[in-house]
Amino acid sequence: MSRNKDRTGLEDETVFFDENPPPPAVAPQQDTASGGGFSWSAPTQFVDLPSRGEFYPEDHALHNKETVEIKFMTAKEEDILTSKALLKEGVAIDRLLQSVVIDKSININSLLVGDKNALIVASRITGYGPEYITKVTCPSCSEVEDFSFDLENAPIKDVGSALEDHNAIRTEENTFVVQVPLTQAKVEVRLLTGADEIKSFKESQRKAKRKMEETTLTDQFKMFIVSVNGDNNPLTIRSFIQAMPARDSRHLRTFYSDITPNIDLSQIYECSSCGYSADMEVPLTADFFWPK
Numbered sequence: 001m002s003r004n005k006d007r008t009g010l011e012d013e014t015v016f017f018d019e020n021p022p023p024p025a026v027a028p029q030q031d032t033a034s035g036g037g038f039s040w041s042a043p044t045q046f047v048d049l050p051s052r053g054e055f056y057p058e059d060h061a062l063h064n065k066e067t068v069e070i071k072f073m074t075a076k077e078e079d080i081l082t083s084k085a086l087l088k089e090g091v092a093i094d095r096l097l098q099s100v101v102i103d104k105s106i107n108i109n110s111l112l113v114g115d116k117n118a119l120i121v122a123s124r125i126t127g128y129g130p131e132y133i134t135k136v137t138c139p140s141c142s143e144v145e146d147f148s149f150d151l152e153n154a155p156i157k158d159v160g161s162a163l164e165d166h167n168a169i170r171t172e173e174n175t176f177v178v179q180v181p182l183t184q185a186k187v188e189v190r191l192l193t194g195a196d197e198i199k200s201f202k203e204s205q206r207k208a209k210r211k212m213e214e215t216t217l218t219d220q221f222k223m224f225i226v227s228v229n230g231d232n233n234p235l236t237i238r239s240f241i242q243a244m245p246a247r248d249s250r251h252l253r254t255f256y257s258d259i260t261p262n263i264d265l266s267q268i269y270e271c272s273s274c275g276y277s278a279d280m281e282v283p284l285t286a287d288f289f290w291p292k
Helices: 075-081 084-089 092-100 113-128 194-209 216-224 234-243 246-259
Strands: 028-030 038-040 044-048 067-071 131-137 144-150 176-179 186-189 225-228 266-270 277-281
Touching (some): 044 113, 067 113, 075 113, 092 113, 144 266, 176 246, 216 246
Antiparallel strands (some): 044 067, 266 277
């Protein structure tokens, strides 16, 4: 995910996911404002955005921006992560990201999900290192064991050929139109943001409190489908989602995943008990920001 040189041609010494990066020095600085003593400044680094800023509107702080500067996690961010109130509201990670981002004009909730994921992984590395040990269950023998994932091995996913592969188009509004195979409907979708994640989380909480049936898949479709055959009426979209054949549903989910700029968090897992080996998505459990 890193580049040897930035767009100015200068060497970039603090690029996200560089191999064997030098340990940053935290140097004391003279605090002239308070009349003496020292203030301590946390080191920073630049994180590559999977979207490269392509899908943000012109008035967005990240329009055509390829990187975001963040500071390394400190005790302040650990306080955020252990706040019971923030954890209950499901916003602890968002508050942490808002705290570490240098440019305060950036609203974390407005970030595309893939860009937000890149910042989450980068922040975790600055706080606790690239090794992520968590329990995983073998799909073959069901053995539960500790497994170590290397978070620095998370390249940006290549979505360059996704439109051509699916015979889809990108609109001027940064949405995407694809024709699903069975009903032949032309479905327009948009990329989800952090705000959409919060909305989804709250809706899930609401249904859980009322003991309502979970409808995760259809709820997600409702969030990212913009129109069907050019009709953006919510009733039309809801009706299509409810009647959409499973084959079309699967095709649409695959397409959406393929065109979403993101980091690739899949790594090779090998079971120590039965020898089963396969790609496994890095599980973002509680251990991710609260390592033992």
